[in-house]
Each structure stands twice: as C-alpha cells, then as structure tokens.
Amino acid sequence: DEEDYGKDEL
C-alpha cells in the first residue's frame, strides 16, 4: 500500500 511504497527510496 501507499505507506510501504517510497520506503524503498533513499
């Protein structure tokens, strides 16, 4: 979901 996406970026 939206929270988890983006956490793989720095």
Next chain:
Amino acid sequence: MNIFRLAGDMVHLLSFVVLVLKINATKSCRGISLKTQELYTLVFVCRYLDLFSNFISMYNTTMKIVFLGTSFAILYLMRGHKVIKVTYDREQDTFRYLFLVLPCALLALLIHNAWTPFEVVWTFSIYLEAVAILPQLVLLQRTQNIDNLTGNYVFLLGLYRGLYILNWIYRYFTEPHYIQWIVWISGIVQTILYLDFFYYYIKSWKNNVKLALPS
C-alpha cells in the same frame, strides 16, 4: 530500480564526495552552511529510523549507512576539527533553524499517510529535506568568490532530486498503484528552490567565468 533512481542516488553520493573533498583538500569549510548540514543529518536520522527493522536490500541499507556516516563526519569536520572549524562562516550563516523545522513538524502532524510515530517522523524528514538547502543558498549569496567545488556540490544536490522526479514519473507508468503525493510535491518544491541557482551555475559554466550569485 530504474536508471533515473540509480543516477539520482549516485549523484547524491557524489555530492557528499565533492563536499568532503572540498573540506579536506582546502582544509576549509568556507562557504558551507553548517545549518544545512545539521538539517540534512536530522533528515537522515528521521528517515532511516527503520534502518535495522525494515530490510529492503543490501543496496538500500549500505547507502543509508553511508549517508548517515558521511553526514556525521561532515558535522565533525565543521564543528570539531581544530583547523577546519575556524574557517566556518559563523557570522554569515544566520538562517534560523526554527523557521524550517517548526513548519515542517506541524505539516507532518497534519498531512501524512498514516498516524503512527514512524510515519509522521518519516513524513517530517521528507518536508524538511525539501527546504534544508535554504541556509546554504542564503550563505552562497553572501559569499564572494564561491569556489568551484562548493558550486559543484550545490549543483549535484539539486540535480539529485531532479533525477528522482524522473524516477517517480517512470515508476508511475511502470508500477501499478505507485502514487506518492507527499513525496512528489515535496520533491518538486525541493527542485524548484534550485532553479535560480541552476540558472547562474550554467551561465557561469557556459561563459567560463567564476560563479557568483547576485545578492
């Protein structure tokens, strides 16, 4: 991972290399804003709270440790190194932290994806990163004779977020459900803050003259 993201990360990494190189080679941190460096360190500490609890890849973990380590190393050089710390432009670097930290904290409390401590702190780091360059830009404007490495450092920092925008566009079209409003808008604001600097940087490069920002 797409090419824009990788290029963005490498440019970000390179900006650290250039900054450490400048400070070490000239034994001087003249023209570098300690405030911006402290804000970036706060950004990384807040964003990478999940460093040991949320494993994504070896690449991610390594880069996070490098970013954190380098940020603290730069703070040490500017605040603790006997020779370098006396070259810091304390009187010129007058931007107030609170003007940036407080609005970002309030905004993170109001606008976030989930009401959990980790998510709010993470969102705060996204907002703060967008504006953390401001003390550095103000200091650059006050600095006569900006040296090449300092100019290149700021240029690379701006370029990094610009490349991330291309990465987000790419991911939006290639990954279903990839929507990141908070990160996108903050990243666009962050890049816009550099536009004026980019203009003078490219102009000085094309005309082969030393970079100077009009005050």
